Amino acid sequence: MASDSKPTINDVARIAEVSKKTVSRVINKSPLLSEKTRERVEQVIADIGYVPNPQARALALRRNFVIAAIHDNPNAQFLVNVQQGILEGLAGSDFNLMVKPVDRNSPNITDDIRDFLVRQRPYGVVLLPPVSENDEIARLCDDLGCRYVRMGSVRLDEAEHTVSSNDREAVCEAVSYLIEKGHQRIAIIEGPKGFTSPQERRAGFEEALHSAGLKLDEALVRPGSYTFESGVAAGQSLVEMADRPTAIFACNDEMAIGAMIAARRSGLLIPEDLSIVGFDDTPLSSHVWPSLTTVHWPIVDMARTAALKLIAPDDVEANARWLLPSVLIERSSVVPPAAR
Amino acid sequence: MASDSKPTINDVARIAEVSKKTVSRVINKSPLLSEKTRERVEQVIADIGYVPNPQARALALRRNFVIAAIHDNPNAQFLVNVQQGILEGLAGSDFNLMVKPVDRNSPNITDDIRDFLVRQRPYGVVLLPPVSENDEIARLCDDLGCRYVRMGSVRLDEAEHTVSSNDREAVCEAVSYLIEKGHQRIAIIEGPKGFTSPQERRAGFEEALHSAGLKLDEALVRPGSYTFESGVAAGQSLVEMADRPTAIFACNDEMAIGAMIAARRSGLLIPEDLSIVGFDDTPLSSHVWPSLTTVHWPIVDMARTAALKLIAPDDVEANARWLLPSVLIERSSVVPPAAR
DNA sequence: CGCCATTTTGACACCGGTTACCTAAATTAT
DNA sequence: ATAATTTAGGTAACCGGTGTCAAAATGGCG
Missing domain, CATH: 3.40.50.2300 (Response regulator)
Structure with missing residues (x-):
């Protein structure tokens, strides 16, 4: 019982005894309409359950x-x-x-x-x-x-x-926070090349180091591709270093968590042996253990x-x-x- | 240079010196058209870059x-x-x-x-x-x-x-697999009440037990809500039991991973101390360590x-x-x- | 009460396609 | 050669709304 086809603006006009145009005015809340006719038309619209056809509107x-x-x-x-x-x-x-x-x-x-x-x-x-x-x-x-x-x-x-x-400022703030906590050897796991967001995040990282008077150690920079696996790989190569970093900033949460897993596999305790900061604030970041300090991306x-x-x-x-x-x-x- | 407004079917008709209807026939690949006119019209369409208006089509x-x-x-x-x-x-x-x-x-x-x-x-x-x-x-x-x-x-x-x-059969197969491996005390973390999928998965679980001659131990059934947190809670309560299960089937991967984390927090090794099977095959399930045996949901x-x-x-x-x-x-x- | 300004309403064409129906030309049958 | 049939393409109305512009209704004021 799919009922007869939908009522159109013509049906409303006929029943309310006005022109289509007037009905159109009611639908579009035109101000130049008397209160009386508006109410009458609205009543009819409600009665027969008229709904404007979006395709017809779009065409017109x-x-x-x-x-x-x-x-x-x-x-x-x-x-x-x-x-x-x-x-x-x-x-x-x-x-x-x-x-x-x-x-x-x-x-x-x-x-x-x-x-x-x-x-x-x-x-x-x-x-x-x-x-x-x-x-x-x-x-x-x-x-x-x-x-x-x-x-x-x-x-x-x-x-x-x-x-x-403002990714740059936010990363700068995050890395400065690491520095305040006493970290000096801070690594970064970068995002994929050729996109703005990883560049900005990297820039914020350098900014924080510079304004703290630290200089960037290229040995602590790892490429990444925003994937979990790339985080694992980068993390592993970092924790295997002779003088490994005490903290890692990863350009996104997935890589941060990858790095976390890699570190744990190598027997490191997090955060005691290695602090980690991510970026994005995905739901996952509060689910992992320990929960991930990260930058909330709005x-x-x-x-x-x-x-x-x-x-x-x-x-x-x-x-x-x-x-x-x-x-x-x-x-x-x-x-x-x-x-x- | 946003160019003049788009060409319409009328433009095509005028330039190709045919009627709108003929153009319409070309667009709709009508068979009753001579090859000659079809080609001519198609040429014009290509020349002026005509594209039918979806709103007008929708209306008509x-x-x-x-x-x-x-x-x-x-x-x-x-x-x-x-x-x-x-x-x-x-x-x-x-x-x-x-x-x-x-x-x-x-x-x-x-x-x-x-x-x-x-x-x-x-x-x-x-x-x-x-x-x-x-x-x-x-x-x-x-x-x-x-x-x-x-x-x-x-x-x-x-x-x-x-x-x-066929969730039921698949779960039955998965749990049978656990049984074949030698597990007898198998726990289940259920999904939210009132939906079919968790019911089916639970049914498959019971089916596997029955056909192996095992009976369901209500003490090994935990409620869950398909969330990570509920998996943690259920997992924790299971591993704290005096005679804890040797395997857990969780009705989805998130809970399985939650249970995994809970178990690890309690000092258990996975899979040595506790086997876990999930459901869904989310990307996460291959990212965690150890990677999760699970049912692929298509x-x-x-x-x-x-x-x-x-x-x-x-x-x-x-x-x-x-x-x-x-x-x-x-x-x-x-x-x-x-x-x- | 009549006139003008203002407000309210309607007639009609149009948006860009499609369908139903029709005509003219081309082909086939007789 | 003519009638019957098929094929190719055109005409006009329509889908359900909106814009324009003019007509009708209303109201204020002398």
């Missing part, structure tokens, strides 16, 4: 109510946080969220995205890191006249199309802000905001270094 | 090209896998994926979903567990004439609206199948498939019990 308005999240990020927790944030920003509006993953290794990412934008014509897109760091794609959106916000550690000094976090906030920038041009506050704070979360993976 | 066809994933599941890895699977199923079609999370604790989930379906009118929806277990919502889809597929351990004996996995396959069922009525193979195999993955968290 020449714009739809879709925000797309374009990503090439394989991290599940990140993705889900971003989606949550965008949906929070969209809540209460007519907008819906569409997800569009792209293949980071494909040579024609740009073509793929162009095709998507041209076919689907989303009202706006949120570009997620690392795809957000691709200037060509941002230009593509510009050319196609598609609203966009780039999320990440992009540090473009323009509020309109960007939502960033993904959900960034995503919510990005969504608001796209759909709420009047929200001056959201539109002005483009640099959100990453803050240090002290847990239990850091203590002063043991005397040697 | 009275159906859009949107598949929505409706979920109330907080697990990030699960969600991302589902999205990946659905997108694989949708790949190459005109369909796009929309995500619609609902609040599992809200009393008016049904109203929320009804509202979404009525407003957005997606072509089809994939209901994810545990929402998929709610019969009221399935009925709602029926009433609203919205195609749907319920994913999960739903075990409705009807292929049309269901994609399930989420991606299930999601892909669900998507195909929605959009490819001709794909008889996909439409007939509704029970996908969960298979045991042997890693290194199980060994025969130590002599006591």
Whole structure:
């Protein structure tokens, strides 16, 4: 009993004895309408359960109510946080969220995205890191006249199309915290080359050393790829050193936890023998034992802000905001270094 | 230089000197067209870069090209896998994926979903567990004439609206494997009450015991909620028993890993002192040390199948498939019990 | 009461496609 | 050669909304 097909604006108009246009005015809360007819029409709408057809609206308005999240990020927790944030920003509006993953290794990412934008014509897109760091794609959106916000550690000094976090300052703070605790030999496990966020985090690391008068020991720098395995490998090579570091800063939590596991395998106690600081504040970081001291990366906030920038041009506050704070979360993976 | 607004079907018709309808026929690959005009029109389409407007099509066809994933599941890895699977199923079609999370604790989930379906009118929806277990919502889809597929351990004996996995058999196999290894005192950490999947997994557990002639010891049953913390709690209470079990089956990986951590905190060696088997095969399960023996839950396959069922009525193979195999993955968290 | 300004409402074309129906040309049958 | 049938393509209405602009209704004021 799937009932007859849905009532349309014409049905409402006929029953309420007004024109379609008047019904349209009621739906769109136009101010130039008498209270009397508005009530009458609203009554009819409620009676017959009329709901405007979004496709028809989209056609007439020449714009739809879709925000797309374009990503090439394989991290599940990140993705889900971003989606949550965008949906929070969209809540209460007519907008819906569409997800569009792209293949980071494909040579024609740009073509793929162009095709998507041209076919689907989303009202706006949120570009997620690392795809957000691709200037060509941002230009593509510009050319196609598609609203966009780039999320990440992009540090473009323009509020309109960007939502960033101050990774550099936050890492500087975190590493300074290690130094304050008495650590001098501090290692870093870097993120993948060629992206902004690992660069920023590395920069913050150096900044902290410099302002404490320490100099960077290249022997304590390890490459990483943001994966658990790369953290294990880097951690292992660090703890096997003759004069191993007393603390490690890893550019993300997964690698930090990998390093933790590697250290433990080598018989080290954490944090007594080795302090560790991560970055991201994934749920996992509070689940491991000892719980991981890390930098909270405000993904959900960034995503919510990005969504608001796209759909709420009047929200001056959201539109002005483009640099959100990453803050240090002290847990239990850091203590002063043991005397040697 | 955002260029003038996009070419429409009228532009193509005018330039190719045919009617709109003929262009429409070309787009829709209608067979009743001469090869000559088809080529001419296709040439014009390519020349001016015409792309059909999806909103207009949606309006005229009275159906859009949107598949929505409706979920109330907080697990990030699960969600991302589902999205990946659905997108694989949708790949190459005109369909796009929309995500619609609902609040599992809200009393008016049904109203929320009804509202979404009525407003957005997606072509089809994939209901994810545990929402998929709610019969009221399935009925709602029926009433609203919205195609749907319920994913999960739903075990409705009807292929049309269901994609399930054989959790029960798989768990039975996994626990039988423990028994073969020589374990007799096997504990279970259950999933949340009131959902099908934990029930099925528990049933499989009992089945394995029975067919081996063992009887269920209620003292070795612990409640859980699929969270890491509940796994820690359950694990701890199990290892503190005077005659503790030699093996634990946890109804998901997160709890298995929680139990693993709890056991280690109590000074137990894994797997020497305690074997552990999980369920899901999350990436984490191969990252922990020792790597977790677990049951692979074919989420991606299930999601892909669900998507195909929605959009490819001709794909008889996909439409007939509704029970996908969960298979045991042997890693290194199980060994025969130590002599006591 | 009549006139003008203002508010409220409606007629109609249009957004960019599709369907139903129709016509003219081409082909086949008689 | 003519009628019957098929094939190729066109016409007009329609899907369900919105924008424009003008008409109708209302109200204030002399």
